[in-house]
Amino acid sequence: MTLEKRVPDLAGRFTKVDELGLYLHIPFCRQICPYCPYNKELFRTEVARRYVRAVKQEMDIYSALVGDKPVTSFYIGGGTPTTVLHTGLGEILEHIFRAFNMRCEIHMESHPNDLTEENLRTIRSLGVKHLSMGVEALQDHHLKALERPYSVDQVKAAVARAVDAGFECVNADIIFALPEQTLAEVEESGRELVRLGVDQVAAYPLFTFPYTRMGREVRAGRNHNSGVLRRREMLRILEGVFYEAGYERTSVWAFTRRGVPKYCSVTVPLYLGLGASAGSYLRDVFYVNTFHVSEYISALEEGRLPIALSVELSGRTQMAAWLYWRIYETRFKKSTFHQRFGRDFDAVFGRYLRPLSWFGLLHDDGEEVALSDEGTYWLHVLEDLFSIDYVGKLWGTSKREPWPEQVVL
Ligand SMILES: C[S@@+](CC[C@H](N)C(=O)[O-])C[C@H]1O[C@@H](n2cnc3c(N)ncnc32)[C@H](O)[C@@H]1O
Ligand code: SF4
Numbered sequence: 456m457t458l459e460k461r462v463p464d465l466a467g468r469f470t471k472v473d474e475l476g477l478y479l480h481i482p483f484c485r486q487i488c489p490y491c492p493y494n495k496e497l498f499r500t501e502v503a504r505r506y507v508r509a510v511k512q513e514m515d516i517y518s519a520l521v522g523d524k525p526v527t528s529f530y531i532g533g534g535t536p537t538t539v540l541h542t543g544l545g546e547i548l549e550h551i552f553r554a555f556n557m558r559c560e561i562h563m564e565s566h567p568n569d570l571t572e573e574n575l576r577t578i579r580s581l582g583v584k585h586l587s588m589g590v591e592a593l594q595d596h597h598l599k600a601l602e603r604p605y606s607v608d609q610v611k612a613a614v615a616r617a618v619d620a621g622f623e624c625v626n627a628d629i630i631f632a633l634p635e636q637t638l639a640e641v642e643e644s645g646r647e648l649v650r651l652g653v654d655q656v657a658a659y660p661l662f663t664f665p666y667t668r669m670g671r672e673v674r675a676g677r678n679h680n681s682g683v684l685r686r687r688e689m690l691r692i693l694e695g696v697f698y699e700a701g702y703e704r705t706s707v708w709a710f711t712r713r714g715v716p717k718y719c720s721v722t723v724p725l726y727l728g729l730g731a732s733a734g735s736y737l738r739d740v741f742y743v744n745t746f747h748v749s750e751y752i753s754a755l756e757e758g759r760l761p762i763a764l765s766v767e768l769s770g771r772t773q774m775a776a777w778l779y780w781r782i783y784e785t786r787f788k789k790s791t792f793h794q795r796f797g798r799d800f801d802a803v804f805g806r807y808l809r810p811l812s813w814f815g816l817l818h819d820d821g822e823e824v825a826l827s828d829e830g831t832y833w834l835h836v837l838e839d840l841f842s843i844d845y846v847g848k849l850w851g852t853s854k855r856e857p858w859p860e861q862v863v864l
Contacts, residue, residue: 456772456864458743458764458849465760468737469521472725475737476528477555479510479547480730481536482748485566489602489668490630490661492850494732494746495534500542506731506748507543509755511550513729516760518554521727525558528726531583537569540577548581560584560623567613568605575620585716586617587626587657593644597633614651624654624715631689632660632681641689645696655711656702658693660686662843666851683836694828704828706784707835724777724795731761732853736776739768743849747857763858764849770796774803779842782834786825 469475483498483506496502529551536544551557562585563578570588578586592598595607605613617625627648631641648656660681663670681689697710704710705717728735731751734743742765745751754761768776774796781787789800796803808824811817816830826834845864852862 456766458741458766458862458864460763460858460860461765462760462762463740463742463765463767465520465737468740469524471738472524474525474527474558474725475521476530476726477526477551478726478728478730478733479529479531479536479551480728480733481531481533481539482506482731483538484533484535485538485568486602486604489672490663490670492662492664492667492670492846493534494850494854496748498535498538502748502752503539503542505752507539507547509752509761510547510730512755512758513761514550514554517727517729521555523556526555527559529557529559529561531561531563533564535566535569536563537565537574537578540569540574545581563587564589565617567610570613570617572616572620575616579620579622584622585624585626586620586622587628588613588617590614590627590648591630592633593629593647594640597636597640600634601630611647611651614648614653618652624711624717626655626657626709627651627653628657628659630659630661631693632686634661636681636689638689638692642692642696645693649696649700649702654715655705655709655717656693656697657706657709658690659708660689662839664843664847664850666847666854687832690832691828704785704831707831724780732850739773741766741768743853745857746850746853750857763853764862774798778804779838781824782826782838785831786823788823790822 480494482495483503484495485498487495487497539547548561561581561583563583565578565586565588567588567590590610591601591603593607593610598605598607598610603610614625614627629644629648631644645656645658661669663673665671665674693710694704702710702712709717711717724736725738726736728744731744731748732746734741742762744761745754745763751761777792777795792798792800792803808817808819811830811834812819815827816833817824817826848864849862852859
C-alpha cells in the first residue's frame with residue numbers, strides 16, 4: 456500500500472457514512488518519555504494557543520462537509536490533552552459542539568501530574584465522562600527507568616483522586632514486559648489498580664519503535680526487550696488478577712469492570728481525525744495530517760486542510776481493515792460485516808477463520824465470533840508483526856518530513 460502526498464477530494468465522501476467518530480490530537484507534553492512513539496513536542500503556551508485556533512479552523516472546514524451526520528464517538532488523545540486544560544481545551548469543546556451534531560460522550564487522556572482535585576473538577580465541568588491516565592508502572596525503579604516524573608505514592612494518590620471524582624469510567628494505562636520486570640511486579644501492579652478501584656486497565660507490553668530513544672537502545676543492545684513467551688506469561692498473570700476481580704476483557708489489552716461502559720478510542724468504524732498527525736478513515740479513503748505542529752498551524756492559517764498523505768482503499772483492503780479491528784476488539788457479530796459490506800462474512804473470511812477455530816484460538820457459534828484468551832494473544836502478536844512495521848514507517852517518515860512525497864507500507 457502506498458500513501459501519496461495528495462489531498463483527496465472530500466466532497467461527497469461524508470454522504471456515504473451514516474455516523475462517524477471524531478478523534479482530536481493534542482500534540483503537547485510537559486516532558487518527552489524515551490519510549491513514546493506518539494506525535495508530540497514540549498508544551499509552549501504561545502504555540503498551544505495558535506494550535507487551538509488552528510484546530511477550530513479545521514473544525515469549521517469539516518463542519519461544512521459533514522453537515523448534520525451524527526458523531527457517535529469522540530476521543531481526545533495525545534500527547535497529553537491536559538496540557539491545554541487552561542489554554543483552550545474549553546474553547547475547543549464549545550466549538551466542537553457547535554460545529555458537529557455530537558451524539559456522544561467525551562473520552563480523554565490525561566497525565567497523572569495534571570490530576571489535582573481542582574483540575575479534575577474542571578475536567579468534569581467540561582463534560583468529560585471517561586478519563587484515562589498513564590500510570591505505566593507501580594514500582595519506583597521502573598518509573599525511574601521510564602523517566603516518569605512521579606513516585607509510586609504520587610501516582611497512586613492521583614489514581615485515587617480520579618476514581619473519587621465521579622467519572623463514568625476511569626482507565627489506567629500500564630506498560631508491562633519492561634526491562635528486568637519480574638512476574639511478581641506485574642501481578643503487584645494489577646492487584647494495586649484493582650484495589651484503587653479503577654474501572655478499566657489497559658496493559659500494553661513495551662513496544663520499541665525504532666525512532667524512539669528506547670527503541671534505538673534496544674537495537675544497539677544496550678537495553679533488552681522480553682520475548683513473546685515471557686509477554687504471554689505476564690499477560691496471563693494480568694488476566695488472572697482481573698478476571699478474579701470481576702473485570703472482563705474488552706480488547707486485546709484492556710480489562711473493564713463488568714457493567715461499566717468501556718473506555719476506548721475507536722467505537723465506530725469510520726472516523727475523522729483533527730489535529731497534527733491525526734488520521735481519518737472514511738470508508739474508501741485513509742489520510743493523515745502533517746505531523747509538524749508549525750506546518751499544521753500554517754496550513755490552517757492559510758485556509759488549507761493540513762492533509763499530508765492519503766490512500767484510496769480497495770474493497771478488499773476495507774474488508775481486511777474491518778477484520779483487523781474486530782480481532783482487536785476480541786468479539787464481533789458476523790451480521791455487522793453484512794451490514795457494512797453487503798456480503799456474507801463466511802463466504803469472504805470463513806476459510807481463514809476455520810483453522811483458527813480448530814486450534815482453539817476462537818469460538819464461532821455461527822452468528823458471533825469470540826477470540827479465546829490464547830487467540831487474543833497470538834492473533835495480536837501476528838497483527839503486531841505487520842502493524843508495528845507499518846506504523847513505524849508511516850510515523851517515522853512523517854516525523855522527519857512534514858510533507859513526504861510518499862510512504863510505501
Ligand atoms: C498518550 S499516552 C497517555 C497520556 C499521557 N501522555 C501520559 O503519558 O500519561 C498513551 C499511552 O500509551 C502507552 N504507551 C506509550 N508508549 C508506549 C510503548 N512504547 N509501549 C507500550 N505502551 C506505550 C502508555 O501506556 C501511555 O499511557
Ligand atoms: S507517554 Fe505521554 S507524557 Fe510521555 S511523551 Fe508520550 S504522550 Fe507524552
